[in-house]
Amino acid sequence: MKTMTYAEAIRAAMSEEMRRDENVMFMGEDVGLYGGAFGISVGMLDEFGPKRVKDTPISEAVIAGAAAGAAATGLRPIMEIMFSDFFTISMDALVNQAAKMRYMFGGKAQVPMVCRTPGGSGTGAAAQHSQSLEAWFCHVPGIKVVTPSTPADAYGLLKASIRDNNPIVFIEQKLLYRTSGEVPVDQDDFIIPLGLADVKREGTDVTIVTYGRMVQRALEAAEIAAEKGISVEVVDPRTLQPLDKDTIIKSVEKTGKLIVVVEAAQTGSYAGEIIASVTESDAFDFLDAPVQRLCGKDVPIPYNPTLEAAVVPQVDEIVAAIEKAVNRG
Amino acid sequence: MSIERETLLEMYLRMNQARAFEEKVKWGFARGMIHGTTHLSIGQEASGVASCMALDKGDKASLSHRGHSAAIGFGVDLNKMMAELLGRANGYCKGKGGSMHIADIESGNLGANGIVGGGFSISVGAALTQQYQETGNVVLCFSGDGATNEGSFHESLNLASIWKLPVIFYIENNLYAMSNPIEKSMNITDIADRAASYGMPGVICDGNDVFDVYQTIQEAAKHCRDGKGPVLVESKTYRWDGHSKSDAQAYRTMEERKEWMAKDPILRLRNHLIEEGIKTAEEVDAIDTKAKQDIEDAFEFAWNSPEPDVSTLMEDVYA
Numbered sequence: 131m132k133t134m135t136y137a138e139a140i141r142a143a144m145s146e147e148m149r150r151d152e153n154v155m156f157m158g159e160d161v162g163l164y165g166g167a168f169g170i171s172v173g174m175l176d177e178f179g180p181k182r183v184k185d186t187p188i189s190e191a192v193i194a195g196a197a198a199g200a201a202a203t204g205l206r207p208i209m210e211i212m213f214s215d216f217f218t219i220s221m222d223a224l225v226n227q228a229a230k231m232r233y234m235f236g237g238k239a240q241v242p243m244v245c246r247t248p249g250g251s252g253t254g255a256a257a258q259h260s261q262s263l264e265a266w267f268c269h270v271p272g273i274k275v276v277t278p279s280t281p282a283d284a285y286g287l288l289k290a291s292i293r294d295n296n297p298i299v300f301i302e303q304k305l306l307y308r309t310s311g312e313v314p315v316d317q318d319d320f321i322i323p324l325g326l327a328d329v330k331r332e333g334t335d336v337t338i339v340t341y342g343r344m345v346q347r348a349l350e351a352a353e354i355a356a357e358k359g360i361s362v363e364v365v366d367p368r369t370l371q372p373l374d375k376d377t378i379i380k381s382v383e384k385t386g387k388l389i390v391v392v393e394a395a396q397t398g399s400y401a402g403e404i405i406a407s408v409t410e411s412d413a414f415d416f417l418d419a420p421v422q423r424l425c426g427k428d429v430p431i432p433y434n435p436t437l438e439a440a441v442v443p444q445v446d447e448i449v450a451a452i453e454k455a456v457n458r459g
Numbered sequence: 460m461s462i463e464r465e466t467l468l469e470m471y472l473r474m475n476q477a478r479a480f481e482e483k484v485k486w487g488f489a490r491g492m493i494h495g496t497t498h499l500s501i502g503q504e505a506s507g508v509a510s511c512m513a514l515d516k517g518d519k520a521s522l523s524h525r526g527h528s529a530a531i532g533f534g535v536d537l538n539k540m541m542a543e544l545l546g547r548a549n550g551y552c553k554g555k556g557g558s559m560h561i562a563d564i565e566s567g568n569l570g571a572n573g574i575v576g577g578g579f580s581i582s583v584g585a586a587l588t589q590q591y592q593e594t595g596n597v598v599l600c601f602s603g604d605g606a607t608n609e610g611s612f613h614e615s616l617n618l619a620s621i622w623k624l625p626v627i628f629y630i631e632n633n634l635y636a637m638s639n640p641i642e643k644s645m646n647i648t649d650i651a652d653r654a655a656s657y658g659m660p661g662v663i664c665d666g667n668d669v670f671d672v673y674q675t676i677q678e679a680a681k682h683c684r685d686g687k688g689p690v691l692v693e694s695k696t697y698r699w700d701g702h703s704k705s706d707a708q709a710y711r712t713m714e715e716r717k718e719w720m721a722k723d724p725i726l727r728l729r730n731h732l733i734e735e736g737i738k739t740a741e742e743v744d745a746i747d748t749k750a751k752q753d754i755e756d757a758f759e760f761a762w763n764s765p766e767p768d769v770s771t772l773m774e775d776v777y778a
Contacts, residue, residue, distance in 0.1 A: 189617065192618045196615075199569070202584070237775030271776050
């Protein structure tokens with residue numbers, strides 16, 4: 131075990147996989163000498179050289195398309211899109227090409243590429259640098275979507291993603307980059323399989339399903355609720371596609387109450403999909419309170435810090451939702 | 460420029476197969492035996508076939524939505540290709556791709572593409588693999604004239620040029636992007652001019668002349684293999700049929716079509732074979748007949764092939 135930040139854990143995972151497999155390479159805007167807009171790849175150019183750590187022009191369409199073409203012909207590219215908002219420029223290559231190549235070519239292609247990109251608000255970057263677009267990617271069959279919430283998860287999930295043979299959108303959180311945690315870098319081949327949820331806190335009264343930066347808020351809310359005698363279970367799916375429905379359903383069958391917390395704008399968010407997977411399962415019979423979802427408000431992310439903070443679910447709102455669920459039951 | 464006799468005869472056969480294939484596809488559509496849509500390249504056979512045949516073993520090609528001639532030029536199993544158009548289980552894509560997605564990654568055919576301009580960046584990536592793994596191979600990237608107005612064209616040519624990737628951007632300029640004539644969609648006459656802004660060679664070839672196409676691609680491929688980076692080749696040609704099966708072609712005249720049909724690339728090669736004494740008229744007729752029979756056989760094979768079982772619906776979404 132080693133204490134490291136979320137950002138360092140991502141760098142460690144990329145570097146280890148590049149040492150392990152010559153065909154793994156990394157490209158994106160300013161990822162070389164500059165080390166990436168968030169400093170994730172600092173030092174990697176020195177270690178791996180310009181053949182394997184490639185600076186690209188500001189060209190998100192060809193970054194994604196080149197990754198897909200390289201992946202289909204034998205490389206295992208990792209690409210970085212500086213802000214997940216810029217994926218709008220990459221969408222044809224990801225959605226129409228990479229995601230569909232295997233299926234529409236009758237199973238004869240495989241596209242092992244990882245699209246790393248930071249998402250989420252909270253940095254004062256306003257409407258075009260702060261969105262949470264994970265539901266878009268989940269909606270396209272052929273793509274896997276990963277949303278780690280801790281340094282250890284980021285490390286283990288990124289290693290698994292690089293070894294996976296599918297296009298993967300790996301959504302990092304800008305506000306988590308500097309958070310620290312124990313990472314099992316000294317354990318040989320620590321891999322977290324995609325599609326495996328993690329129970330971040332065990333409890334018996336209420337289930338909260340959440341991912342990304344909202345996991346920390348849910349845990350804080352659970353702590354406050356515990357002082358009031360309410361036992362909250364926090365389930366982090368960690369990957370949204372594939373989604374570990376079993377762990378979520380089992381938890382709801384135990385607690386009988388479900389709250390889903392996501393940062394993304396509510397309408398069309400992945401919260402709806404998580405809730406549907408519970409309510410259409412046998413867990414429906416165990417529910418003894420209405421399901422609640424706490425999401426981002428349906429607005430573009432504003433610049434003013436007070437306004438920006440008000441967009442996403444707050445700890446006290448989560449506590450209130452927990453109490454509401456318990457009082458109903 | 461000379462082309463080896465055997466290669467030239469194989470080229471003539473494949474061009475005839477391509478013509479017969481598409482005539483058969485038209486026939487099948489008219490009778491409801493083939494569904495969906497398709498984009499025919501009749502009239503562009505030299506452009507599609509001779510360019511692919513100029514490649515070396517191990518080279519890759521990414522095809523456009525109008526990709527039947529190129530696929531046949533690259534080398535396909537005609538049975539599997541026709542079976543794919545009929546949506547059958549033993550087609551190239553198990554019936555899941557159809558006309559716009561004929562692909563055979565293993566042989567180097569990176570696939571036709573239903574997105575206009577979608578192949579540019581994919582080809583750049585495939586060329587990156589060739590450079591990275593030092594294979595010595597090149598990527599031939601097909602597109603039409605209209606695709607060069609897409610944003611991905613700019614990003615892809617720019618990246619390929621700064622990284623000196625071994626990719627030939629092969630633009631088949633057939634004068635119309637669906638109904639939109641080239642003079643209404645760009646302020647230049649020659650698409651090859653666009654190469655200058657990326658610091659790469661921009662070359663024009665007569666897309667209806669197998670010799671010019673073949674030589675131009677071989678020279679471009681050499682440029683790539685020498686590590687000098689990408690080349691843009693503009694192949695001037697013309698499609699005889701409409702954009703797709705539902706095109707009344709109100710945007711062009713019968714006179715223009717007749718003028719181009721007189722430049723029939725297959726007829727030109729046929730005349731050359733006879734005039735140069737490479738084959739007699741009777742021998743050339745025999746090649747024509749064989750090509751037609753190959754396509755009849757392919758259709759027969761495809762028609763008698765099984766439909767995909769519904770149980771295969773969810774297969775191959777993920778690796």
